[in-house]
Amino acid sequence: MNSLQKRILTDGTVLPGNILKVDSFLNHQIDTGLLRDMGADFYELFKDKNINKILTIEASGIAIACYTAEHFNVPVVFAKKGNHKNVGNDVYTAEVFSFTKGTSYDVTVSKRYINKGDRVLVIDDFLANGQAVLGLKKIIEDAGAELCGAGIAITKCFQKGEQMLIDAGIDVKSLAAIESMEDCVIKFRE
Amino acid sequence: MNSLQKRILTDGTVLPGNILKVDSFLNHQIDTGLLRDMGADFYELFKDKNINKILTIEASGIAIACYTAEHFNVPVVFAKKGNHKNVGNDVYTAEVFSFTKGTSYDVTVSKRYINKGDRVLVIDDFLANGQAVLGLKKIIEDAGAELCGAGIAITKCFQKGEQMLIDAGIDVKSLAAIESMEDCVIKFRE
Numbered sequence: 265m266n267s268l269q270k271r272i273l274t275d276g277t278v279l280p281g282n283i284l285k286v287d288s289f290l291n292h293q294i295d296t297g298l299l300r301d302m303g304a305d306f307y308e309l310f311k312d313k314n315i316n317k318i319l320t321i322e323a324s325g326i327a328i329a330c331y332t333a334e335h336f337n338v339p340v341v342f343a344k345k346g347n348h349k350n351v352g353n354d355v356y357t358a359e360v361f362s363f364t365k366g367t368s369y370d371v372t373v374s375k376r377y378i379n380k381g382d383r384v385l386v387i388d389d390f391l392a393n394g395q396a397v398l399g400l401k402k403i404i405e406d407a408g409a410e411l412c413g414a415g416i417a418i419t420k421c422f423q424k425g426e427q428m429l430i431d432a433g434i435d436v437k438s439l440a441a442i443e444s445m446e447d448c449v450i451k452f453r454e
Numbered sequence: 455m456n457s458l459q460k461r462i463l464t465d466g467t468v469l470p471g472n473i474l475k476v477d478s479f480l481n482h483q484i485d486t487g488l489l490r491d492m493g494a495d496f497y498e499l500f501k502d503k504n505i506n507k508i509l510t511i512e513a514s515g516i517a518i519a520c521y522t523a524e525h526f527n528v529p530v531v532f533a534k535k536g537n538h539k540n541v542g543n544d545v546y547t548a549e550v551f552s553f554t555k556g557t558s559y560d561v562t563v564s565k566r567y568i569n570k571g572d573r574v575l576v577i578d579d580f581l582a583n584g585q586a587v588l589g590l591k592k593i594i595e596d597a598g599a600e601l602c603g604a605g606i607a608i609t610k611c612f613q614k615g616e617q618m619l620i621d622a623g624i625d626v627k628s629l630a631a632i633e634s635m636e637d638c639v640i641k642f643r644e
Contacts, residue, residue, distance in 0.1 A: 293567045294530040296520050322513035323532065330486050330517045340484040342513065377483045 267301035268417060268439045269452055278448040284418065291324040291389055296331075302439055303331030306387065306415040309437045313412040315385040317341060317378070319404065321371055321396055328417060329387040336385070341378065343371040343400060356406045358399035363392070371399050373407075380408035391416040391438065394425025398432065418442065421453055457491035458607060458629045459642055468638040474608065481514040481579055486521075492629055493521030496577065496605040499627045503602040505575040507531060509568070509594065511561055511586055518607060519577040526575070531568065533561040533590060546596045548589035553582070561589050563597075570598035581606040581628065584615025588622065608632065611643055 277285045289295040306328075315336050320329035321343045333340045346369060355372040362369060378384070386400050397414050404411045411434060419426050419438035429436045441453040467475045479485040496518075505526050510519035511533045523530045536559060545562040552559060568574065576590050587604050594601045601624060609616050609628035619626045631643040 287564065288566070292531065292534070292564055294516075294520060294523075294532070296524050296530065299520065323516060323534075326484075326513060326516045327520045327530075330484060330489065330520065333484075334486050340486065340517075341482065342484070344482070344513075374477065374482055376478070 265452075266305055266439055267298055268305070271295075271298055272418070272440055272442075272450060276450065278445045278450065282420065282422070282445055284420075284442065284445060284450070286418065290417065294327055296327075299327055299331045302328055302417060303333075303335055305439055306332040306385075306437075307335035310385055310413045310415060311335075313385065313435075314383050315412055317382045317384045317409075318387055319343065319373070319378070319384050319400055320387045321345065321400065324389040325387055328389060332385070332387055332415065339377075341373060343373045343403065345369050345371055356403040358402040360395045360399040361393075362395065371396070371403070373403050375407070378404060378407040378409050382407065382409035383412045384409050385412055386414040387416075388414070389417045391419040391425050391429070391436070392423045394428040397425075397429055397434065397436075401432065401434065413437065415439075455642075456495055456629055457488055458495070461485075461488055462608070462630055462632075462640060466640065468635045468640065472610065472612070472635055474610075474632065474635060474640070476608065480518075480607065484517055486517075489517055489521045492518055492607060493523075493525055495629055496522040496575075496627075497525035500575050500603050500605060501525075503575065503625075504573050505602055507568070507572045507574045507599075508577055509533065509563070509574050509590055510577045511535065511590065514579040515577055518579060522575070522577055522605065529567075531563060533563045533593065535559050535561055546593040548592040550585045550589040551583075552585065561586070561593070563593050565597070568594060568597040568599050572597065572599035573602045574599050575602055576604045577606075578604070579607045581609040581615050581619070581626070582613045584618040587615075587619055587624065587626075591622065591624065603627065605629075 318333045329340045413435040416438040419441045443453045508523040519530045603625040606628040609631045633643045
């Protein structure tokens with residue numbers, strides 16, 4: 265069992281509606297020691313892929329992406345949500361539907377920071393319906409770069425996103441793949 | 455001259471309207487090596503303050519806050535913008551006016567992560583009008599905690615925020631205090 269899985273069992277809480285709260289250590293309060301372990305774990309999973317860039321989406325993915333990028337010795341790029349004045353007009357954009365909020369939002373990346381030939385690893389905190397990663401995939405492909413993998417902290421295997429990404433040809437790997445949370449008991453996939 | 459100042463001179467660009475673009479290394483693409491240096495520099499500035507928590511606002515402040523928090527060996531908390539379903543109702547909230555966008559937005563922090571007696575260092579990427587830090591100050595005080603300092607990556611000294619924070623009794627320290635950007639020439643304060 266890795267550091268994230270252990271931490272989910274000790275400090276994660278399950279709320280009705282299959283909501284897993286990890287905001288005491290991952291996406292509101294952050295334990296940087298845990299993130300350091302997670303970065304090392306992601307590196308082990310993708311170190312043979314010749315990654316030269318890490319791409320994530322603001323906000324919760326940023327810190328995880330940074331601690332992963334250090335092992336690869338490559339820059340992080342974080343896609344911005346919505347229209348940002350200071351990003352400029354020269355951007356790649358994708359529309360992402362959020363099932364949580366029931367609305368769509370745009371993610372944008374400046375054309376300067378994803379280039380043809382880049383070998384990109386996407387990092388994100390949660391995978392449920394897969395829409396965010398599919399949006400980033402479109403941006404990477406629009407840039408003529410290659411999506412070499414998606415490293416996810418927590419995957420809800422009982423939602424459809426993981427299979428959608430696999431069907432789209434993406435190499436998806438998760439640090440904590442949760443098979444079920446019935447009766448508030450968290451079961452990881454073997 | 456510290457690492458951030460050097461990097462601003464080599465890779466920062468000035469646009470009309472006193473806009474400083476640092477998105478190639480700080481707030482869109484991120485150079486984690488630079489952030490590591492910045493974290494060490496912030497620690498030197500505030501190490502005598504008995505800090506036990508770092509508070510920032512999503513999204514650009516998160517990575518800087520994490521690399522700073524490691525030196526203090528304390529957790530990071532990032533305030534969320536807008537209303538977030540998964541944060542819960544038990545939150546401290548402050549309204550922040552954005553001069554850039556001409557509108558206000560809410561910042562929220564769960565009551566679980568700022569506690570009475572906490573000694574909090576606020577970290578943020580830019581200081582211009584000071585509204586974000588004042589919003590965080592309100593949240594810290596609502597929690598019965600103490601704002602022990604504000605560590606800012608880049609301060610635009612020619613805007614009114616820095617003085618407002620000083621007038622509010624905040625110990626503000628910046629890694630790069632920019633006195634002027636006239637004719638696209640960046641001048642740091644001595």
